[in-house]
Amino acid sequence: MLDTILGANGDIKRVQSLAARALFRVGISANIATIAAAISGILAAIAFGRSSTVLGIVALAISAGLDAIDGTIARECGTPSALGGVLDLTSDRIVEILVIVAIAWHDPALFFPALLLVGSWYVNITIFLAVGAAIERHGPKLIDYPPGILERSEALIFFVVLAVVEATAILHPLGPYLCYAMTALEIVTGAQRLMFGVRMLRAEP
DSSP, X not given: OHHHHHHTOHHHHHHXXXXXXXXXXXXXXXXXXXXXXXXXXXXXXXXXXXXXXXXXXXXXXHHHHHHHHHHHHHHHHSOOOHHHHHHHHHHHXXXXXXXXXXXXXXXXXXXXHHHHHHHHHHHHHHHHHHHHHHSOXXXXXXXXXXXXXXOHHXXXXXXXXXXXXXXXXXXXXXXXXXXXXXXXXXXXXXXXXXXXXXXXXXXXX
16 A cells, blocks of 8 residues: 555655656666675575664665666666566565565574465465466556555564564554454455456456
């Protein structure tokens, strides 16, 4: 939801464009930005696993920033490619799974809630990929996200909030409930995307 809202904001688009062109001028291509985002995300997971919450949040923010402009670099400074789309989708999923595992690493109370959350991601990404592949697209992205409550920005915000909660003694018991709440939203998002796909495919001749 936030990705869609922010992506439609002209000011944010201009900032993304300026940042993308600046990175491209110093030799950072879209694929390099994607790889750098993945590396930064992995470093964030390592930091969270070592209970270095602030460093984890900083590294995750860098990863999110690079992930937000790699596509812009491809569209405005080069040519979007299927390989770039594959790298982007793959790196995003690697970062997400490593970060949630790292945050839950030291808290057995999070093991089951985090497992449920990861299961909901598995179903959701299957729906998203299946719907995106079934509906013929000709846009700049490899596969467009069907509409839903949760997009990547919400996942990143969730990671930051969960990491802060886990690092704060008085808030620590809320961690499992945050995972359950996120799982419920993932289920709703999956249902939204599935229904979107059903409507679109039924409308095809």
